[in-house]
Amino acid sequence: MKKLIVIAALCGALSACASKSDTIAASYVSSSLYMNLSCQQLAEEARSVSSRAAAAAGVQDKKAGQDAAVTAVGIVLFWPALFFTKGDGASAAEVARLKGEMQAIEDASRKKGCGLKFQKS
Template sequence: MKPVVILLAAVALAGCASRASDINASYVSPLTYQNLTCSQLQEEAARVSNRAAIAVGAQNERATRDAVATGVSIVLFWPALFFVRGDGPQAAELARLKGEMDAIEQASIAKNCGIRFEREPPPAAPAPVARDA
C-alpha cells in the first residue's frame, strides 16, 4: 500500500502548477523596444508590470489550488487528482511578460532611462540551527 501512495504522490506533484517565482522568462528581443523614447518605455514598463502582477497572482492561486487538490487526493480521495491542472496558458503568459520586462530593462539600459523592475527576492536560506556542544 505504501508504494502506491508514494507513486500517487509523485505523479500528482509532477502535474502541479508551478509557483510564479519558479517560472523562467521567455526570450523577448530588446530590439522590440529600441525605437521607444524613455517616456514610452516607462509607459510600456508600467503596462507590462501591471499585467505581470495579475499573472503572478493567478499563477500562485493555481499552484495553491493544485497543491490542495494533491494533498486531498493523497490523504483522502484519489479522484481529486483530476482537479490538478498543472501549468497552462497562464504560465506561458507569465513567462512572456517576464521576458518583456527583461527586454524593456535592456532597452532602458541602452538609452540610460533608469527603468528597473523589482524582482521577487530569492527564497531565503533556512536559518542555521544552534546546537549545544
C-alpha cells in the same frame, strides 16, 4: 506492488501541480522590439507590462494554491482527487512571456541610458 503503483501515481500527480509565479523562468523577448521607443515611452510600456505581469502572477499563484489543496486532499483523504490538479498551462506561459518582456524593456532602457528597473520580488 500496490505500494509502488500508489507511489508512482502520487509522484505523477505532484509533478502536475501548477508552479508558483516566482519559480517560472522568463521567456526570451528581444530588446530590439523596444529600441525605437523614447525613455518616456519605455516607462509607460514598463508600467503596462508590470501591471499585466502582476495580474498574471496572481492568477498563476491562485492555480498553484488550488493544486496544492487538491493534492493535499488527494494524499490524505481521496486519491482520485489527484486527477483534478491542473498543472501549468496558459497562465504560466503568460507569466513567462511577461517576465521576458520586462527583461527586454530593462535591457532597452539600459542601452538607451534611461535607468528603468523593475523591482524584483
